[in-house]
Amino acid sequence: MPIPLFNSIASWLLKKRYHQIELFLKYPAEVQEEVLHQLLEIAEDTEIGRTYDFETIVNYETFRERVPITSYEEIEPMIERTRKGEQNVFWPTSIKWFAKSSGTTNAKSKFIPVSSEALEDCHYKSGKDLLCLYLNNNEDSQLFTGKSLRLGGSKELYKDNDSFFGDLSAILIDNMPLWAEFSSTPSNKVSLMSEWESKLKAIIHESTQENVTSLAGVPSWMLVLLNNVLQDAGKDNLFQVWENLEVYFHGGVSFVPYKEQYQNLLPRKNFKYYEIYNASEGFFAIQDRNNANDLLLMLDYGIFYEFIPMDTYNTPEQKAIPLWEVELKTNYAIIITTNSGLWRYKIGDTVRFTSINPYRIRITGRTKHFINVFGEELIIENAEEALKRICNKTGAEIKDYTAAPIFMSGRDKGAHEWIIEFRKAPEDLNYFTEVLDNALKSLNSDYEAKRYNNITLKMPVVHAARENLFYDWLKSKNKLGGQHKIPRLSNKRDYIEELLQINQ
Numbered sequence: 001m002p003i004p005l006f007n008s009i010a011s012w013l014l015k016k017r018y019h020q021i022e023l024f025l026k027y028p029a030e031v032q033e034e035v036l037h038q039l040l041e042i043a044e045d046t047e048i049g050r051t052y053d054f055e056t057i058v059n060y061e062t063f064r065e066r067v068p069i070t071s072y073e074e075i076e077p078m079i080e081r082t083r084k085g086e087q088n089v090f091w092p093t094s095i096k097w098f099a100k101s102s103g104t105t106n107a108k109s110k111f112i113p114v115s116s117e118a119l120e121d122c123h124y125k126s127g128k129d130l131l132c133l134y135l136n137n138n139e140d141s142q143l144f145t146g147k148s149l150r151l152g153g154s155k156e157l158y159k160d161n162d163s164f165f166g167d168l169s170a171i172l173i174d175n176m177p178l179w180a181e182f183s184s185t186p187s188n189k190v191s192l193m194s195e196w197e198s199k200l201k202a203i204i205h206e207s208t209q210e211n212v213t214s215l216a217g218v219p220s221w222m223l224v225l226l227n228n229v230l231q232d233a234g235k236d237n238l239f240q241v242w243e244n245l246e247v248y249f250h251g252g253v254s255f256v257p258y259k260e261q262y263q264n265l266l267p268r269k270n271f272k273y274y275e276i277y278n279a280s281e282g283f284f285a286i287q288d289r290n291n292a293n294d295l296l297l298m299l300d301y302g303i304f305y306e307f308i309p310m311d312t313y314n315t316p317e318q319k320a321i322p323l324w325e326v327e328l329k330t331n332y333a334i335i336i337t338t339n340s341g342l343w344r345y346k347i348g349d350t351v352r353f354t355s356i357n358p359y360r361i362r363i364t365g366r367t368k369h370f371i372n373v374f375g376e377e378l379i380i381e382n383a384e385e386a387l388k389r390i391c392n393k394t395g396a397e398i399k400d401y402t403a404a405p406i407f408m409s410g411r412d413k414g415a416h417e418w419i420i421e422f423r424k425a426p427e428d429l430n431y432f433t434e435v436l437d438n439a440l441k442s443l444n445s446d447y448e449a450k451r452y453n454n455i456t457l458k459m460p461v462v463h464a465a466r467e468n469l470f471y472d473w474l475k476s477k478n479k480l481g482g483q484h485k486i487p488r489l490s491n492k493r494d495y496i497e498e499l500l501q502i503n504q
Contacts, residue, residue, distance in 0.1 A: 017132045024299040025358045029324040036060060036304040039337060048078070048090045048343060060322055064306075069320060069335055069344045072110050079111055083163050091115055091341030097175075099168040099280035111165055112280040117339040119175055122301040123168075126276075126283035129298065130249060133288045134274055138246075143214055146244055147185045149207050151217030151225055168280045185210045196480035200225060204232055212242040218252035219262070220400070220485070224471075226265055238265050251276035253485050254363070256384040257398045260391065261423060277363060281347055282338050285361055294354040294362050299323075302339030307332035310350060313367060320344070328353050331379070333367050350379070369489050373405040374414050374456045376447040378440065380488050386439035394432055397424035400470040400486050404496040406461065415458040419499050421465035433462045469503055476502075 024031040040063070044054040057063050078089050079098075087094055091113065098111040114123075135141055152169025164171070173188050186206040193199035203225060215222060226238060233241050245266065255262075255275060262273070277285040277295050282303050285295035297305070306320040310331040320335050334347050348368060351361040365380030372378065387398055399421040406415040418436070426432040437460055441448040450456040470486050487495050 017129060018136050020300070021129065021132070028299055028359055029322075031299045032304060032323050033060065035300065035302060036063065036337065039302070039304060039339060042339075043090070043092055043341065046088050046090055046092050046341070048341070064320060067344050069308075069346060071346050075342075075345070079113060082113060083111060083160060083165070085161050085163070089341075090343065091339075093117065095340070096163045097171050098163060098165040099171060100165045101168070101280040110280075112168075113340045113342070114168070114171055114280075115340040117302060118282065119172070121339060122282050122303065123172055123278075125301060126278065126286065126298060130274065130276060130286050133286055133296075134247060134249075134272070137288075137290050138272065141246065142244065143246065144183060146211035146213035146242075147183055148214040148216050148249075149186075149203075149210075149212045150184050150191065151203070151215075151222050152191060185212065200228060204229055208233065208241060211244055213244050213246055215245070215248040215250075217250065218485075219250050219255050219258040220253055222248075222250070223258055223261060223265075230265070237267050239268065245271070247272040247274055249274045249276060251278055254380065254384045256388050257391075257401070261397055277361075279347060279349070281336060281342060281345065282340075284334075284336075288360075294360040297323075297359040297361055299359070304337040306335040306337075306344065307351075308335060310367075323359060326353050326356065326359075328356065331364055352381075365489070369487060371403065371405055371416060371489050371491055373407065373491060374450050376444065376450045376457065378416070378444060378447055378489065382440060382443045382447070383489060385443055386436055389439045390432060390435045393435055394426040395424065396422055396426040396432060399423045400465070402470075402487055402490070402495055402499065404490045404493045407493075413454055413456060413458045416460045417496060418460060418462045419465050419469070419496060419503065420462060421467070421469055425464060429462060429464055433460055436460060436462065463500070463503065465499070465503055469499060473499055473502065 040049075040054045040057050043049045049055070052067050057066060075090070082089050082095055083098060093115055095113045095115050097114040097119075099114050101110045101112055131143070135143065152167070152173070170192055173191050176188070186203045190199065190202045190206055193202060208229065215226075217225075229241060230236070230238065235241055238245060248262065248266070248271075250273065255273065259273075272290060275287045275295060276283070283298070283301060284303065285297045287294070288296035299305075305323050307323070307326050308318055308320050310333055312318045313333050326332065329352065331350055331352050334349050334351060336345050336347055337343050338345070346367070348366050350364045350367055352364050354360045354362055362381070370377065370379045383401075383403065387401070390396065391398060401418060401420040403416055403418045406417050408414045437451065440460075441451055447457070471480070474480055474486075490496070
């Protein structure tokens with residue numbers, strides 16, 4: 001089939017889905033209630049379905065009262081039984097795939113169940129929806145005249161009894177539909193390579209010979225790849241390598257610290273950036289408008305959503321609410337019930353709604369990744385916005401960072417300690433620190449109150465990291481590439497102590 005004709009047909013097929021998206025835009029509560037009832041009905045004869053008598057749950061209120069909110073640690077025994085071959089524990093269809101995930105910092109691996117329903121009705125459906133929404137907003141797109149350069153955290157799959165586990169990217173690639181494989185680069189063989197540095201060279205070798213029209217991957221690791229592409233090709237920007245590049249689909253970490261660096265690599269005003277929100281547990285939201293900074297919550301992927309206001313999270317007053325009860329300007333922890341058998345599961349992410357007609361969100365951080373030792377309640381969203389403002393003011397460029405508390409000792413007040421690896425260092429680190437402090441005060445009233453007259457918090461301490469500090473740290477933990485992330489904020493000093501020790 002001629003490429004222009006394939007582009008036209010593929011675009012037409014994907015855009016047909018938009019009419020179904022319009023259905024949940026118009027009837028969000030009804031669609032979510034239907035998802036919940038379907039999940040309960042499908043799983044009523046499972047072990048967990050019999051335990052909580054799913055058959056007699058007729059509405060959300062009963063579901064909330066009867067089924068407890070759970071963490072991974074609480075359901076791990078059931079998952080381990082399923083990994084060893086036992087079925088119909090928490091989902092009726094056979095589950096043989098498990099996405100191995102350690103999150104950002106947890107050293108202990110998690111094995112997230114992935115059902116065939118989740119693969120088809122969530123992960124692959126979302127991939128098509130991402131393209132559908134993009135094409136709906138960009139009628140003149142030539143996306144399918146070329147290929148998408150994908151950069152996942154794909155490692156080989158491992159077999160344990162009759163089940164398979166590995167990075168989610170590996171599971172998705174191993175089950176990938178032909179249309180997706182045909183339109184992607186590098187090859188599956190290269191994508192599934194486990195050794196990051198060899199894989200990097202192989203991706204560059206294959207992809208630079210293709211007509212790449214889009215990029216897809218985590219911003220931090222994609223930036224490493226793209227800088228290596230330019231260095232290898234001896235070019236100044238990526239359009240000199242791939243002249244038809246038109247969009248970068250990104251997710252996994254905040255794009256804020258990286259945006260200016262990408263704009264330097266991709267110096268065209270009409271180049272598009274589209275954000276996604278996905279995890280091993282499911283695919284949740286997609287940017288649905290050009291140049292937007294929020295994401296449309298996707299409501300018909302076999303996932304039922306609940307939300308806990310963060311001011312009551314993990315307290316006796318904690319109460320989950322359904323989508324139709326959320327409010328704007330409130331920070332929520334997400335609870336999901338999925339078509340892989342996760343029931344009222346704490347995923348560990350926090351979001352804030354920017355719109356409730358339709359339901360759009362911004363990712364604000366992680367339930368475990370914040371600093372609140374002194375009552376300052378500093379979240380990742382505050383940190384990212386503050387650093388963005390500072391870079392605009394000082395001309396600095398940030399590659400990676402992490403922050404942790406300095407605990408009070410005797411009469412010494414506490415503080416926040418930062419290690420920042422700069423791509424372009426500020427001229428005066430002391431001035432940078434002062435501007436950081438002022439930006440955090442303006443963004444977070446709790447931080448400002450604790451900093452008033454140094455009442456609880458002193459001025460932050462900022463260290464400039466040596467080149468490749470974070471890369472070397474991740475390498476030492478065998479966490480290069482893909483979904484592995486730098487822990488941005490922590491209430492403990494474990495990570496920052498390790499980094500300070502090797503920052504020589």
